[in-house]
Amino acid sequence: MGAVLSAAAYAQPPIKPEGLALRLTVVIWITAIIATIVVGLRIYVRAWMLRRARVWGWEDTFAVLGYVAFLSSSVFAIKAAYYGLGTRDTGLNTFLEVRCAEYLLYSNVIYGVSMPLIKASVVFTLLRITREKKYRWSLYAMQFVATVMAIIGILASLLYCKPVKAYWNPLLGKCGDFMVVVKIGYAWTAVGIFTDWACAVIPFLIVRKLQMSRRNKTTVMVILGLAAIASTATIVRAPYLQYYLVTANRLYWNGYITLWCQLESGIGLVAACLPALRKLFSGFFDGSRNGSNPRSKQYTPGSRNNVSSHLSTPLDSLSPTGKTTVSAGKWKRLGDDNSSTKHIILHERTITIEAGSISDEEKGKEEPWRSGDN
Structure with a gap:
């Protein structure tokens, strides 16, 4: 049956x-x-x-x-x-x-x-x-x-x-x-x-x-x-x-x-x-972060302006073996066992400079330095 x-x-x-x-x-x-x-x-x-x-x-x-x-x-x-x-x-x-x-x-x-x-x-x-x-x-x-x-x-x-x-x-x-x-x-x-x-x-x-x-x-x-x-x-x-x-x-x-x-x-x-x-959206987030301040721009070699650092943590790049890569002029350290013991996942440093007006007093202080360059 x-x-x-x-x-x-x-x-x-x-x-x-x-x-x-x-x-x-x-x-x-x-x-x-x-x-x-x-x-x-x-x-x-x-x-x-x-x-x-x-x-x-x-x-x-x-x-x-x-x-x-x-x-x-x-x-x-x-x-x-x-x-x-x-x-x-x-x-x-x-x-x-x-x-x-x-x-x-x-x-x-x-x-x-x-x-x-x-x-x-x-x-x-x-x-x-x-x-x-x-x-x-x-x-x-x-x-x-x-x-x-x-x-x-x-x-x-x-x-x-x-x-x-x-x-x-x-x-x-x-x-x-x-x-x-x-x-x-x-x-x-x-x-x-x-x-x-x-x-x-x-x-x-x-x-x-x-x-x-x-x-x-x-x-x-x-x-x-x-x-x-x-x-x-x-x-x-x-x-x-x-x-x-x-x-x-x-x-x-x-x-x-x-x-x-x-x-x-x-x-x-x-x-x-x-x-x-x-990782797919890291470029968008980095661009939004760096572009949110109209007075900020990407660091270029030879600039004399003050710099500031930013940290980023791309979780998608975590790796069992320590590796360091360079992407778009920025150093990225991929997380490894050693870094995790120090409580660091990843380290991405983006260097930016602030473009602003310089007072007359600051210009006067800057002249000797310029002369030295010449």
Whole structure:
């Protein structure tokens, strides 16, 4: 009978998503497109723009792997929406429910794979800018807990029914107590919220000690702390976990859970990539900063005017090995382990001069110096 049900289910044509199912599909598509653009830009910056500096690191690898998992989970979530996810029972039949449950399981399991990978990208980014043991061990512990919790959640989903196919086709086997899966889901959610906020707090503790201007410190803290935004989706999703146990309109309520799961991973992925994209906008920010004062201009050799220094911190240029490069007449020191022990991420010095009027008294003082030149 199980084989007959499976054959009939696979012969069932998809339905047109409406209501929540349609909103679910649109949101996932938009999130996936944005994530694709951002990850593509990250690969361009790290693998092409900075190829000579060889800054590609584990955080970039984990971001790409997390993106692949996120995209795969999104594909299965959309397919599930075409077979009943986000649709009430009145618009479904048994065959649609079988197909939907299968795609939903695939989406949930791959979502479980994507989250620790995305978290690892954030963690390894933070590990680049600190050598203090208390922060490094905190980051390692956070990543370990998040990974273990994800593994437990994945195993709970896959081992709930024997064989696994019984998860979507109950005629093929037997399933255990689903309350165990629900409890693990709550624990997983709590761990996700905690680690997301830890990823926001730790950058503040690290960067506040660095030798940077207040403006750059604020920029770095905001960029590195954006991962906490993903916790918003996690918090919103938490109340919907109770609907795992309902029998009426179960796939409809699961639509909300899937929606917030995909938003959580998508937002987390985008936030994890933002620090690497600063290189794309560094020219704009430098130009705005230097051009904001009409009396300031770029330093040129031989100028006799007073000079002032500005510091910049291109997070995208952080490198495991110390390197120094010159770009557009400005020296940039790429961060390394030695620099991080001194609480210096990067050092970019732009020399500017102030052009202003000189009083008669100052001109008189300047004449002997001019004569000496002649």
